[in-house]
Amino acid sequence: MELQYWIWIAVGLSFSLYIGIAIWSRAASTKEFYVAGGGVHPIANGMATAADWMSAASFISMAGIISFSGYDGSVYLMGWTGGYVLLALLLAPYLRKFGKFTVPDFIGDRYYSNTARSVAVFCALIVSFTYIAGQMRGVGVVFSRYLEVDIVTGVLIGMGIVLFYAVLGGMKGITYTQVAQYCVLIFAFMVPAVFISFLVTGNVVPQLGFGGTDSDGVYLLDKLDGLHKELGFHEYTSGSKSLFDVFCITMALMVGTAGLPHVIVRFFTVKKVSDARKSAGWALLFIAILYTTAPAIAVFSRTNLIETVSDKPYEQMPYWFEKWETTGLLGFNDKNSDGLIQYTADAATNELDVDVDIMVLANPEIADLPNWVIALLAAGALAAALSTAAGLLLVISSAVSHDLLKKMVMPNISDKGELIAARIAATAAVCLAGYFGINPPGFVAATVALAFGLAASSFFPAIVLGIFSKRINKQGAISGMLVGVSLMLFYMLKFKFGWFGGGTKADWWFGISPEGFGTIAMLANFVVTLSVTALTPAPSKEIQQLVENIRKP
């Protein structure tokens, strides 16, 4: 059957599934809208968290990024999984015990102050908006690449679907569609991976395959190191970044993961404290399936690519080469006009431009897999982008309707009124996200990675200290969050956007990249919080009792 039909079938079926779930799981109260009624099974919540967490970037781009950076790509693998250990041990169980709806809820109550609540709302909104614009863009890109519609139509279709199930079902609708989306995306990711692993190494488990040998009996990684050396790239299995920077980036990503509001709220949806721990475990297990496969795909496709193109005549390239050339993901420029493709690390002689996304998207074609696998990949990429967008949307709408409206502006609003406000806020947020998806501001790509720095420097210290110390007071927490976020924003604006005089790599403080600076900003937050607390009075007995209560199972 034609590829195009397969794709329409895969996308159509998966979308009708999401819509069906949305109709079945309409939210009738704010508790259902914000936390799915609080009775989600830990394994279902684990799947939903995994889908919530794995975005279009994890699904489409991560394997490619690792493929091009080798060992340096490990920062994403460790950073985006290690954060779950912090979540499970330091945050999730206690926040579940606290038992409210949002992260600003906790900050506002624990630090008995609406100023603290407002700072938290502000941080939640910046973090979520920088993140969601990228997701809507991802939806548009997938549509335009696979379904031959333009990006605007793609974004509009994506907005329509998310709007339907997020506005109708709130967290309840989102949770159960995310469960379905996890199944779609993991299946779509694993099928080509298993095929390719078997083709290249004879081992069906990709995680083992990439430590195995190819048909000539040479270890794949040794071979790749050799190829890299020949072409002038740094050795695949060792790094090119400074050790200190790698350390800082990994830490910022881990702590940022644990501080992202759309991930944290998922743990409010389970029934009891022990379920919060369990679902963190399941979530990481489900995420680990993709995250341990990605580096294997990276190695297979990197080796495949180099062997297929390096010093080969352009005329003899397989059919997929031309196809991906037309999409702009591959570009060949015969600089020395010898008809051969020179792929090297030196920009002056290199003739091939490769986009990172191609490593996952073109995999099925490179390995000559059947058309339905390609269709599956399109459905999987859409599932990854939509599920993350929906999770973020909920954080934005609850920040507005619950934290701002109910807790600060109109405390007397009825449950029904708040529910209507939540739906209006969600609709407005989808439209805004869609607008940014269609007209992406140049800063989106640069700031998604930095959203982690912002989350690390604002929420993480305030929440962890709020649980593990009874002495921390509002003066400490508020000044800590403000210093952390301002420092992070300053560094990001200075070195990413050239504000405040700008600066180059040589000017980085202690050689830390903006991506890794979240670690320093977080430390600054800790130091400021602790010092200001030491100089100001302890919180009241009631607050200390609240902390005491959170700690009980």
Next chain:
Amino acid sequence: MKKNTYWKKNIQYISILLSIWFLVSFGCGILFVEQLNTIQIGGFKLGFWFAQQGSIYTFVAIIFTYIFLMNRLDAKLKKDN
């Protein structure tokens, strides 16, 4: 069992498990990666393997260990009260 004992035990579990968390990722995967890379197991250099595979498996194991330990502790607390 007293409430205080429960919390102290919990802190003890967390400290041990977080030390392992730090050791496999920041230790084996970053700080000592070059030394470990001199050891090769199958096709993997050990440091590289920890950075891209081993640390993730260990993270999963850490959380499930914590779940087990805390469920046991919760049960004990319930029984004693």
